[in-house]
Amino acid sequence: MTALTVVVFLVAYLLIATEWTHKLLAALGGAAVLLAVGVTDSEHAFYSHETGIDWDVIFLLLGMMIIVGILRRTGVFEYVAIWAAKRAKxxxxxxxxxxxxxxxxxxxxxxxxxxxxxxAPVTLLVCDRLGISPVPFLIAEVMASNIGGTATLIGDPPNIIIASRSGLTFNDFLIHLTPLVVLELIVFVLVLPRLFKGAFAVDEDRVADVLRLNEREAIQDTRLLIKCGAVLLLVFTGFIGHTVLHIEPAVVALLGAGLLVLISKVPTRHYMSSVEWQTLLFFAGLFIMVGALVRTGVIADLAQAVGEVTNGRPLLATMLILVVSAVLSGVVDNIPYVATMSPVVLELTKTVTDPAHGHALWWALAAGADFGGNATAIGASANVVVIGIALRAGHPISFWEFTRKGVVMTAITIAVAAPYLWLRYFVLS
Known part of the structure; x- marks a missing residue:
């Protein structure tokens, strides 16, 4: 059964990485095969915290998708983008x-x-008004999203998986990863002019057109915006204080979504259309496959092998996880990678006596996977989404055009993360 589980997982992983078939079909197909042959069963797939679907992840994403679906109708994102373009003159x-x-x-x-x-749609609008190619802007934005999403538990799906596996809280991510992300963003801004050299020539007449845009016209529903702001404030308060309130982030998100649905009175079809059902089902299939690897002992064996390679040296293990995560997350989507690797890191943390060193392993996984997602066009879900938007708008972004920039940015961010982890958790801890 162990060999069959590995083969099914690797085939599904290959299909996801190469996009020979839709990733949802690959994940659910792999899960179905493992259920059909008896490698796992309904008890382990649906009810076990160790080997089944992580419902905390599923419902946290569902709640936030509903909230954002309602927030989208206010026009606040368009307002902010136009405001920024005008402030940049x-x-x-x-x-x-x-x-x-x-x-x-x-x-x-x-x-x-x-x-x-x-x-992205607002970026296309602004670049069209300026008469410049939106491709560099879209690539820069997706890189910024992968960097910025590293800062919090809810910012990037891999972080949600890591939090669920490790028991780390929303505040833990803020305290440990946000300083690193701030540092990375400073470096990112400094690198932008060189990374996208030649992309900033503009016609002055076009600039005047942008300055004539009225950002206030973007706000479509002021009362709804106030309601969304109040609910989001409550939700983020719940995220930050959930250890005191003893309410899990998934419950907070669902409560916030329910409250906003109740007070906004937005028709169901509008916010439910924003729910990424394919993403949620993809997660479900992925969790079942990874759970089968845990149940058959594959994960424990892999953790033991990594432990033998690092010979009980947590610093070496941390750097190895950071670099390998960055490389592999650039080749395949970082969500299935983290879902596979998090049980391995969990086993490794059990062999570490210093809590700071144990934390370093988790932060290395998060930083490597999140930053590594920038390396190629298929490294993170956000990359695929932006490339699709650009193609539909008539501005195709090739795999190699993205990768040439992405590899450079990933190398820089990992080069910044490595000394941060070493200094904070092994020198100053």
Whole structure:
């Protein structure tokens, strides 16, 4: 059964990575095969915390998707983007910096896929008015979303998986990863002019057109915006204080979504259309496959092998996880990678006596997977979404055009993360 489980998982993983078939079909197909042959069963697949679907992850994403679906109707994201373009006085470089920083900030509190879905259409509008190619802006924004999403538990799906496996809280992510993300964003802004050299030439007449845009016209429903703001404040308060309140983030998100649905009176079809059902089902299939690996002992064996390679040296293990995570997350989507690797890291933390070193292993996994998602066009879900938006708008982004920039940015972010982890958890701890 162990060999069959590995084969099924690797085939599904290959299909996901190469996109020979839809990733949802690959994940659910792999899960179905494992259920059909008896490697796992309904008890382990649906009810076990160790080997089954992580419902905390599923319902946290569902709640936030509903909230964002309602928030989308206010026009607040368009307002902010136009406001930023005007404050930048039409300078393409300043527009790029402002939009990427806003994307990074939004991605820390909203799923980065949702963030780029909202920001990308506005970017296309602003670039069209300026008469410049939106491709560099879209690539920069998706990179910023992957960097900014690293800062919080809810910012990037891999972080949600890590939190669920490790028991780390929303506050833990804020305290340990946000300082690193701030540092990474400073470096990112400094690198932008060189990374996208030649992308900032603009016609002055076009600049005047942008400055004539009225951002206030973007707000479609002021009363709904106030209601959304109040609910989001409550939700984020719940996220931050959930250890005191003893309410899990998934429950907070669902309560917030339910409250907003109740007070907004937005028709069901409008916010439910924003729910990424394919993503949620993809997660479900993935969790079942990874759970089968745990149940058959594959994960424990892999953890033991990694432990033998590092010979009980937590610093070496931390750096190995950081680099390997960055490389592999650039080749395949970082969601299935983290779902596979998190049980391995959990086993490794059990062999570490210093809690700071145990934390370093988890932060190395998060940083490596999240930053590594920038390396290629298929490294993160947000990358795929933006490339699709650009193609539909008539501005195709090739795999290699993205990768040439992404590999450079990933190498830089990992080069910054490595000394941060070493200093904070092995020198100053």
């Amino acid at each position: 039409g300078s393409p470089l300043r527009v790029m910096i402002l939009l990427t920083l806003m994307t990074a900030l939004a991605s820390a509190f909203l799923d980065n896929v949702t963030t780029v879905l909202l920001i």
